[in-house]
Amino acid sequence: MDSPVMIASDVQLDDRTVMRVAEIFSALSDPSRIRIIASLRDAERHVGALAEMAGLSESAVSHHLRNLRQLRIVKARRDGRQIFYSLDDEHIADLFQRSLEHVLHG
Amino acid sequence: MDSPVMIASDVQLDDRTVMRVAEIFSALSDPSRIRIIASLRDAERHVGALAEMAGLSESAVSHHLRNLRQLRIVKARRDGRQIFYSLDDEHIADLFQRSLEHVLHG
DNA sequence: TGAATAGCTGAACATATATTCATAGATAGG
DNA sequence: CCTATCTATGAATATATGTTCAGCTATTCA
Numbered sequence: 001m002d003s004p005v006m007i008a009s010d011v012q013l014d015d016r017t018v019m020r021v022a023e024i025f026s027a028l029s030d031p032s033r034i035r036i037i038a039s040l041r042d043a044e045r046h047v048g049a050l051a052e053m054a055g056l057s058e059s060a061v062s063h064h065l066r067n068l069r070q071l072r073i074v075k076a077r078r079d080g081r082q083i084f085y086s087l088d089d090e091h092i093a094d095l096f097q098r099s100l101e102h103v104l105h106g
Numbered sequence: 107m108d109s110p111v112m113i114a115s116d117v118q119l120d121d122r123t124v125m126r127v128a129e130i131f132s133a134l135s136d137p138s139r140i141r142i143i144a145s146l147r148d149a150e151r152h153v154g155a156l157a158e159m160a161g162l163s164e165s166a167v168s169h170h171l172r173n174l175r176q177l178r179i180v181k182a183r184r185d186g187r188q189i190f191y192s193l194d195d196e197h198i199a200d201l202f203q204r205s206l207e208h209v210l211h212g
Numbered sequence: 213t214g215a216a217t218a219g220c221t222g223a224a225c226a227t228a229t230a231t232t233c234a235t236a237g238a239t240a241g242g
Numbered sequence: 243c244c245t246a247t248c249t250a251t252g253a254a255t256a257t258a259t260g261t262t263c264a265g266c267t268a269t270t271c272a
Contacts, residue, residue, distance in 0.1 A: 011148040029131035042117040
């Protein structure tokens with residue numbers, strides 16, 4: 001006998017699932033983080049480059065990157081004094097890309 | 107000659123695009139709205155049913171539905187004194203479903 | 213018409229969150 | 243070492259946002 005299993009088509013969602021979905025979408029809901037993620041689709045970039053690209057202080061970018069890191073949406077790699085960030089979750093990158101396409105031609 | 111055109115793989119995004127992506131993800135980033143949307147995947151439901159399902163006042167649900175309506179994520183249909191809501195954007199419904207699957211078995 | 217029900221709306225309030233500022237840690241180069 | 247550079251961190255602040263509350267509109271039914 002199989003035990004009952006959570007499938008994505010279940011209408012009612014348990015609290016933990018709801019919170020995790022909310023975390024993901026919250027991470028993608030801020031304009032600055034959207035610019036950061038869009039920039040990282042292309043290639044890894046260091047904090048200073050992201051700050052300049054997004055028009056933010058390096059501190060602000062660092063806070064955003066911590067947010068994204070904790071959700072494993074991005075990962076960090078140190079090279080000398082610089083820390084390079086890149087996308088670390090292709091499902092979320094795909095989600096992001098789809099939302100973008102929906103907005104641009106959709 | 108083709109004029110230059112915005113394609114989704116462009117790394118840099120213009121402000122308006124960024125804001126529209128942020129609006130979509132913001133709409134999907136609240137636990138109460140997530141429960142509402144999850145419930146509507148299945149079938150249309152009226153405000154009172156959504157309120158009971160989500161454990162919210164009808165007023166709170168109404169505020170959330172206005173938010174979702176303005177983004178054309180849901181649409182409304184009156185039947186007598188009740189107003190039935192249903193999903194109105196299959197791309198966003200798809201986005202939602204994918205995020206859910208990512209969380210549940212991802 | 214009048215009462216009852218369903219839902220909407222605006223203001224008020226409480227909480228969450230993005231950014232700044234000051235400071236600290238880590239690394240490279242002199 | 244000492245300094246400069248790059249990034250991280252915590253506190254403070256300003257703004258955004260979810261919920262409640264009171265009151266309103268619309269619809270049904272007697």
